[in-house]
Amino acid sequence: MKTMKNIDSYGHVRGESLFVDDVIVRQDTLYGLVFDAPKAHGKIISVDYSEAEKVEGVVKIFTYKDIKGENQIGGILPDEPLWAEDEIHFWGQPIAFIVATSEAIAKKARLLIKIEIDELPVITTAKEAKEKGSFINAPRSFNLGNTTASFEECDYVFEGETFSNGQEHLYLETQGCYAIPQENGNIKLISSTQGPTSVQQITARVLGVPMHKIEIDVTRLGGGFGGKEDQATPWAVMAAVAVQHLKKPVKHILNRHDDLRMTGKRHPYESTFKIGLNKDFKIMAFEAEFLQNSGAAADLSPAIAERTLFHATNSYFVPNVKTKVFSCKTNLPPNTAFRGFGGPQGMFVIESAIAQAADKIGVEKRLIQEANLLSENDEFSYGQIATQVEAKNSWIAAKSKFELEKLEQEVHGFNRENNQFKKGISVMPICFGISFTNTSMNHARALIHIYQDGSVGVSTGAVEMGQSVNTKMLQVAAETLGIHPSKVKLETTNTTRVANTSPSAASSTADLNGKAVLMACNSLIGRLKKVVSKMLSVDISFVSFQNDTVFVENKKSNLLWEDVVAQAMLKRVALSENAHYATPIIHFDKTKEKGHPFAYHVYGTAISTVTVDCLRGTYEIDAVKIVHDFGNSMNIGIDIGQVEGALAQGIGWMTLEEIAYSEDGRLLSNALSTYKVPDVFSGPNTIDVIPLETEGHELAIQKSKAVGEPPLMYGIGTYFAIQNAVKAFNKSYIPKFNSPFTPEKVLMALYQK
Ligand code: LUZ
Numbered sequence: 001m002k003t004m005k006n007i008d009s010y011g012h013v014r015g016e017s018l019f020v021d022d023v024i025v026r027q028d029t030l031y032g033l034v035f036d037a038p039k040a041h042g043k044i045i046s047v048d049y050s051e052a053e054k055v056e057g058v059v060k061i062f063t064y065k066d067i068k069g070e071n072q073i074g075g076i077l078p079d080e081p082l083w084a085e086d087e088i089h090f091w092g093q094p095i096a097f098i099v100a101t102s103e104a105i106a107k108k109a110r111l112l113i114k115i116e117i118d119e120l121p122v123i124t125t126a127k128e129a130k131e132k133g134s135f136i137n138a139p140r141s142f143n144l145g146n147t148t149a150s151f152e153e154c155d156y157v158f159e160g161e162t163f164s165n166g167q168e169h170l171y172l173e174t175q176g177c178y179a180i181p182q183e184n185g186n187i188k189l190i191s192s193t194q195g196p197t198s199v200q201q202i203t204a205r206v207l208g209v210p211m212h213k214i215e216i217d218v219t220r221l222g223g224g225f226g227g228k229e230d231q232a233t234p235w236a237v238m239a240a241v242a243v244q245h246l247k248k249p250v251k252h253i254l255n256r257h258d259d260l261r262m263t264g265k266r267h268p269y270e271s272t273f274k275i276g277l278n279k280d281f282k283i284m285a286f287e288a289e290f291l292q293n294s295g296a297a298a299d300l301s302p303a304i305a306e307r308t309l310f311h312a313t314n315s316y317f318v319p320n321v322k323t324k325v326f327s328c329k330t331n332l333p334p335n336t337a338f339r340g341f342g343g344p345q346g347m348f349v350i351e352s353a354i355a356q357a358a359d360k361i362g363v364e365k366r367l368i369q370e371a372n373l374l375s376e377n378d379e380f381s382y383g384q385i386a387t388q389v390e391a392k393n394s395w396i397a398a399k400s401k402f403e404l405e406k407l408e409q410e411v412h413g414f415n416r417e418n419n420q421f422k423k424g425i426s427v428m429p430i431c432f433g434i435s436f437t438n439t440s441m442n443h444a445r446a447l448i449h450i451y452q453d454g455s456v457g458v459s460t461g462a463v464e465m466g467q468s469v470n471t472k473m474l475q476v477a478a479e480t481l482g483i484h485p486s487k488v489k490l491e492t493t494n495t496t497r498v499a500n501t502s503p504s505a506a507s508s509t510a511d512l513n514g515k516a517v518l519m520a521c522n523s524l525i526g527r528l529k530k531v532v533s534k535m536l537s538v539d540i541s542f543v544s545f546q547n548d549t550v551f552v553e554n555k556k557s558n559l560l561w562e563d564v565v566a567q568a569m570l571k572r573v574a575l576s577e578n579a580h581y582a583t584p585i586i587h588f589d590k591t592k593e594k595g596h597p598f599a600y601h602v603y604g605t606a607i608s609t610v611t612v613d614c615l616r617g618t619y620e621i622d623a624v625k626i627v628h629d630f631g632n633s634m635n636i637g638i639d640i641g642q643v644e645g646a647l648a649q650g651i652g653w654m655t656l657e658e659i660a661y662s663e664d665g666r667l668l669s670n671a672l673s674t675y676k677v678p679d680v681f682s683g684p685n686t687i688d689v690i691p692l693e694t695e696g697h698e699l700a701i702q703k704s705k706a707v708g709e710p711p712l713m714y715g716i717g718t719y720f721a722i723q724n725a726v727k728a729f730n731k732s733y734i735p736k737f738n739s740p741f742t743p744e745k746v747l748m749a750l751y752q753k
């Protein structure tokens, strides 16, 4: 089963898998389209819908005035209206919702809406927000030891600044929802969301109805990457408001332009650092101040800011740490979760600090990295003690398995002989904490039915978004029940079957939901064993289920799975089970900023090599060679797929993907012609992934560690590989830490005097 394919493979390749837009619609279905702010900041003086309302086929244009509950969709903080009332805070902020008999009609009507705005000053950068005192909430700070005292004693102290840009999620399936009225004012929403419960909760709040009136159903997503953790909600809520009024189904799918313009992205960060080292390259002290560009509302920014602090020292032990993060309120769309959730932004800063130190001291960056890797029982700045640490193991394994020193010599040899082309190499270790940093979110449930013919239906709170979590859930169920995978079906994720779910996020979905599946299956097996024990008159402890058959004392019996289930039915034994799992051990005290927030950490090391064309500034990623800590992978094909996908996304973030807003807050990179994601030509020419041989962790499902987010941060290595190639060409280049390192920036760096 460890080699089984994603259960969606055939459906995907044949185009048979269903996404929201594939749902067969009811004949009387209407179509929704958002009218959004055409300026980034201002007071709304008037909006004139009269011409738009006259268009034939326009049914109704909804505004905040049509909301029967609260006009409030904020999750962490109540600071975001569904539809703007008298002020707008970002370009693309929803103001109204046009419902018509077709999308084309709604589009035509949208052009006829006239809005008058009294414009206010626009803030687009975090630095400017900080200068003006514009924040989402109070800053957070983590402290360990005493940095001030330590800097005094350091042999080297360096300061610098970094910038990392945002990133567009670019899920293949845009945001969307199909809302269908049910009887008695109930509404069913088929939504492309990572967080069905958030959609349910916020819909109920805005409609002013209890949650049980709202059912969310999710078959699968065409990608989420964090962009549908919170930001799938408004589109569903709008459709639900329309259904509440019109009592007809409403389909609301964003076209790509609207999606790009109206949704938030990864947070850009402007940061400063101070790093102190001793002669032996030990990092004694590290300070960083992170300015997070949160956008116009909180969304998940406070949680993302927190994760930046958790990952500010990456996989290094630093005895004296002081970090601080400001969530800066600007006039951009509210930025949101994106694979890594603030962790990558934090890790880029310490990697930059080490690169700066290496450059100033005149040593290879990797010697400083290597001298500071975490060891067993080291303390993180937030008080958790590192155990089962694989930082050094993965580093050493990468170094030896991929012959790092030989690779370095090849790079240096190449650079001696070539002038137009230069190669660069870098090593990037990662350390990522697994669990929602908000302890109360770390729980999940599973509901399992064994039907009387022996087939099984599994429901969980996990949302399938291409990461293959359904395949992993199926593996857990089939293995625990001892039956063939074909006997197990994964049901849609539905709030009436599994309630109060945390979003599928934080790399934790398989761990949390998988543990719940395991518990439910174990309860069912316990009951079935009792049935067998009676049927065969054997002691229950001798009974087990394997290969669809009953085994007694590990010997195959004649009794089949189906026979036992049929007998259980006759004996009136419950064949359904609901189980609840909550991660043990974890805790965190925000008043002290100390605790044990993570179930465990995931480690790994990547070696990246690149070739820069020093005439043009273009570059190729030659190879990325990775030793990754999968624990004991339950499905290595799927897990390597996650590593490769995350790596490509991390490389895109660091190299090509450049979000641009004009000074007045308009998204300039508003189409795929102006926003470039890695394709097969800009990805690495080769990717090698070797699993680090480890035991895995008890708190990981089947000891198979979480894999969704951690490998994204291997992409940070490419930034420094390119930088090393630039250094090889231009001896007077002073390293800058301003990502993405686009070919334009590379060209400037190559010829910087
Ligand atoms: N979402 C969240 C996340 O709500 N809390 C987290 O800690 C987290 N971490 C990673 C990705 N999404």
Ligand code: MOS
Pocket: 194, 225, 226, 227, 229, 337, 338, 339, 340, 341, 504, 505, 506, 507, 709
């Ligand atoms: Mo996320 S960044 O939705 O795990």
